[in-house]
Amino acid sequence: MTERYEGSFFGRRKGKPLSPRREDLMARELPRLTVDLTGPAPEDLKSLFEADIDRICLEVGFGGGEHLLHRARTEPQTGFIGIEPFVGSMAKAVAAVVDEKLKNVKLYDDDAVNVLDWLPPASLDLAYQLYPDPWPKVRHWKRRFINEQNLNRYARALKRGAEFRFASDIDTYIDWTLRHCRDHPKFEWTAATSSDWKQPWQGWPGTRYEDKAIREGRVGRYLTFRRI
Structure with a gap:
């Protein structure tokens, strides 16, 4: 069993009250x-979805849902599992999935570790973690989701050759x-030139969160790692 950090990798869960509809x-x-x-x-995660899909993608901490929902709309044959503990963000995603009748999205509103440990080995074709909470104070770095134990979890769930994509400012x-x-034996950085990690994915x-970073003068970086 992979060791679990006793504590959350995320901060507060609730913000403004939801509308009655949400x-x-x-x-x-x-x-x-x-x-x-x-x-x-x-045994086959495709059975989780109402849509007829041919691959599975995980997004940990989808925030406002802009990326998750865009991918779900433009890739109807991909099944997306989106994880987000913040209530306001989850409510926004639920409303969009229902209103747009997206049949290729499943959601989870608690710790991503629970899902990663539940997934079958080699069941994911792609995983994203975009602009996660950076926990900038040194004393809080142990709360950063990227660590040896969670990379073990990603490595177990991803198919060999699949990508793990990470963005931060x-x-x-x-x-x-x-x-x-770099230190993990199951991942390799795919960047071949200096520009590869400075441009977002196709x-x-x-x-x-990216818009906020740009307004505040920070630059996003887009890292792609291959499961080996």
């Missing part, structure tokens, strides 16, 4: 959309992630 959607629709971890995972977290992935829709 309160209703969270109560009525989130249970239907939630990945049920109470039993073992199905915080230099110390970029360096932290590069160092941890079809990138942007996110509100």
